[in-house]
Amino acid sequence: MAWFRKDKPGVEAQQKKNIPEGLWTKCQSCGEIAYSKKLEELLWICPNCDFHFRISSRKYIDLLLDGGRLEEFDSNLTSGDPLKFKDSKKYPDRIKAAQKKSGLVEGVLAGIAEVGGFEISFAIMNFSFIGGSMGSVVGEKIARAIERAIDREIPLVIVCSSGGARMQEGILSLMQMAKTSALLAILAEKKIPYFTVLTNPTTAGVMASYASLGDVIIAEPKALLGFAGPRVIQQTIGEALPDGFQSSEFFLEKGFLDKVVSRRDLRDTLIKLLRFTWRK
Numbered sequence: 426m427a428w429f430r431k432d433k434p435g436v437e438a439q440q441k442k443n444i445p446e447g448l449w450t451k452c453q454s455c456g457e458i459a460y461s462k463k464l465e466e467l468l469w470i471c472p473n474c475d476f477h478f479r480i481s482s483r484k485y486i487d488l489l490l491d492g493g494r495l496e497e498f499d500s501n502l503t504s505g506d507p508l509k510f511k512d513s514k515k516y517p518d519r520i521k522a523a524q525k526k527s528g529l530v531e532g533v534l535a536g537i538a539e540v541g542g543f544e545i546s547f548a549i550m551n552f553s554f555i556g557g558s559m560g561s562v563v564g565e566k567i568a569r570a571i572e573r574a575i576d577r578e579i580p581l582v583i584v585c586s587s588g589g590a591r592m593q594e595g596i597l598s599l600m601q602m603a604k605t606s607a608l609l610a611i612l613a614e615k616k617i618p619y620f621t622v623l624t625n626p627t628t629a630g631v632m633a634s635y636a637s638l639g640d641v642i643i644a645e646p647k648a649l650l651g652f653a654g655p656r657v658i659q660q661t662i663g664e665a666l667p668d669g670f671q672s673s674e675f676f677l678e679k680g681f682l683d684k685v686v687s688r689r690d691l692r693d694t695l696i697k698l699l700r701f702t703w704r705k
């Protein structure tokens with residue numbers, strides 16, 4: 426039988442050539458394939474299963490802030506190499522590679538912006554920069570964003586996404602958890618509202634500090650949230666984990682979250698929260 430014989434060699438290669446790269450995107454959750462342009466219009470939300478694809482911090486800025494404008498602060502802060510750390514790459518080389526790949530200087534952007542006419546101190550993490558890891562620069566920029574909220578008496582909004590502390594900076598990275606948490610306690614004393622938006626994924630040291638300390642904590646649907654990974658937990662406690670463990674929906678059910686909000690409604694939700702809690 427010659428059913429599978431290629432009668433015209435090169436036909437397949439020719440067809441592949443005609444499809445520009447990135448035209449179609451496969452949903453990581455349901456496997457459905459969607460037209461990338463359509464997904465862009467849908468704010469990168471799967472039309473089939475509502476899975477929220479990861480988007481850049483620039484896209485969130487466009488989506489959430491008035492006029493897509495962020496007056497950025499501390500934009501040139503970069504990490505040192507205190508431990509002279511080297512794994513498969515030297516740490517400074519890893520930073521350079523991440524800067525080149527992401528077009529960002531570090532894992533977080535921070536500054537002053539307006540949302541619905543409310544002036545806020547705003548920070549947003551970017552997962553594409555070494556897994557949104559929190560090193561001393563990320564911690565310092567978050568700390569300064571909190572201080573700006575305190576000094577100017579304006580609400581604070583942080584959009585989180587992180588794989589955790591940046592191991593290349595060891596204890597200096599872990600110290601950021603205490604530093605940011607202590608400043609948030611001062612913000613709370615001043616009765617200035619703080620809202621966090623958790624996106625996929627928000628885990629480990631970030632989750633265990635400023636991500637989970639918001640007065641109101643909201644998350645995008647189906648985001649992976651948690652401290653340690655499921656395998657580590659399963660091995661530690663020696664029990665099977667429940668279905669949907671570490672998802673936004675599970676966190677909401679257990680009381681760790683206040684609301685699961687679609688990306689389409691994030692801006693309106695933030696404006697509503699600001700109206701409820703603050704004056705212009």
Ligand SMILES: [Zn+2]
Pocket residue numbers: 452453454455456457471472473474475476
């Ligand atoms: Zn899907």
